[in-house]
Amino acid sequence: MFNVFPLSKQGGPSRFEDEKEQESDSDAIKEMPEIPNETKKETKYEKEINKKMTPFLVAARNGIVEMVNEILIKIPSAIHNTNSRKENVLHVAVKYxxxxxxETLRSIYKHSKxxxxxxxxxxxxxxxxxxLHLAAEALGGDKPCQIAGAALQMMWxxxxFQV
Incomplete structure (x- = not known):
């Protein structure tokens, strides 16, 4: 690991006392090979990180019912929030x-609005x-099972699907 601050700012010898050491450090930095962009692979989670996700959508994605309720009480217009993929809160909840x-959203909005x-x-x-597309996609085999055992997974x- 290389320090980015000169030794004089770190409390070490001044720039003029140990000029050779600094030159060798800069040569070592230059000699480090660059990693090509193809080898930098993003994980699936990093791809799903969305810069436009509001706290309301993040709470829905993580299943924090209390926070979803509080945000809807304080800011009722939050129900119209979408992410950069134009997924609303119901899409996010079903997808994850x-x-x-x-159930909370249905109980709040199905009869009142x-x-x-x-x-x-x-x-x-x-x-x-x-x-429905997202619900069917969520049933796919690419996500880890939340319940152990094939029969219990099928029941889940x-x-x-009934929900």
């Missing part, structure tokens, strides 16, 4: 398998996926 968030609930359900993202998938 958060049934408590879906049915037009808003219908808009959340019928909304499409950038790839024109609806909530059936219950999630």
């Amino acid at each position: 398998r958060q049934p408590l968030i879906v 049915p037009e808003l609930w219908n808009n959340l359900i019928l909304a499409v993202d950038v790839e024109e996926n609806t909530v 998938d059936i219950k999630w």
